[in-house]
Amino acid sequence: MAEKMSLTERADALERKMSEELDVLISKSALFNMADGNLGAAIMRPHPGAKHPQYQLMTDDPRLPKMPAKPTLLDYFECRAAGINHMLQSATHALKAGMPEKTILACLLHDMANAIFIKSDHGYWGAQLIEPYVDEEVSWAVRAHQALRFFPDESVGYAYPEMYIRHFGKDYEPDDYIKEAYKRARNHKWYMTGRMITVHDIYSFDPNAKVSWEPFADIVGRNFRQPKEGLGFDDSPVAHMWRTIRRPTKYL
Ligand SMILES: [Fe+2]
Numbered sequence: 001m002a003e004k005m006s007l008t009e010r011a012d013a014l015e016r017k018m019s020e021e022l023d024v025l026i027s028k029s030a031l032f033n034m035a036d037g038n039l040g041a042a043i044m045r046p047h048p049g050a051k052h053p054q055y056q057l058m059t060d061d062p063r064l065p066k067m068p069a070k071p072t073l074l075d076y077f078e079c080r081a082a083g084i085n086h087m088l089q090s091a092t093h094a095l096k097a098g099m100p101e102k103t104i105l106a107c108l109l110h111d112m113a114n115a116i117f118i119k120s121d122h123g124y125w126g127a128q129l130i131e132p133y134v135d136e137e138v139s140w141a142v143r144a145h146q147a148l149r150f151f152p153d154e155s156v157g158y159a160y161p162e163m164y165i166r167h168f169g170k171d172y173e174p175d176d177y178i179k180e181a182y183k184r185a186r187n188h189k190w191y192m193t194g195r196m197i198t199v200h201d202i203y204s205f206d207p208n209a210k211v212s213w214e215p216f217a218d219i220v221g222r223n224f225r226q227p228k229e230g231l232g233f234d235d236s237p238v239a240h241m242w243r244t245i246r247r248p249t250k251y252l
């Protein structure tokens with residue numbers, strides 16, 4: 001019977017089982033459903049056979065690691081990131097090359113958005129997430145890497161990544177807004193900082209590389225203005241984005 005079920009049916013069955021077992025109902029965002037090919041947000045209905053009263057989730061998602069009341073950047077990495085090895089490898093590469101602290105921080109945070117939030121336009125989302133807490137040059141560079149990665153710069157030995165040919169095909173052309181962003185970045189005073197992210201970006205991901213947060217703790221301490229209220233509770237223009245990452249399935 002199970003073999004005859006489609007992937008979607010199996011996912012639905014799993015979800016039904018989960019909704020019977022959890023105390024709370026976990027609805028999905030419109031974005032989540034769109035990614036699955038559906039339009040509109042799915043609202044979970046209480047299960048008639050549930051052993052507990054079931055309300056819509058308005059607190060922590062019980063399936064995710066619990067976060068402290070005043071979360072730090074590291075807490076988000078540890079509790080919400082789908083892997084930070086790639087960023088640690090990039091930052092380690094920049095550290096070994098003797099880059100300035102701002103560049104090392106930019107490398108450490110450059111792909112944060114795709115690790116904890118969303119892949120599409122990740123450079124823009126990532127820059128926005130950190131903007132209130134870092135030097136303008138750092139968030140500028142994170143934003144710029146979105147476009148710069150598609151354009152070679154032989155002066156610093158950066159070629160178009162082989163991996164992109166495998167991922168996107170040899171005829172892939174970046175969108176027009178990316179081309180425009182590249183032109184603007186090329187003439188910007190911080191061009192090289194953004195470019196250095198692409199130079200130290202490790203495209204050939206090595207799962208066995210020994211890297212850790214430890215060498216960057218002081219650099220983050222000096223260059224990332226961690227709000228005392230906790231990321232998400234400092235009333236900054238992006239605080240809600242951090243709160244959503246902390247509780248991604250909160251009903252409202
Ligand atoms: Fe990236």
Ligand SMILES: [Fe+2]
Pocket residue numbers: 086090110111201202
């Ligand atoms: Fe990257």
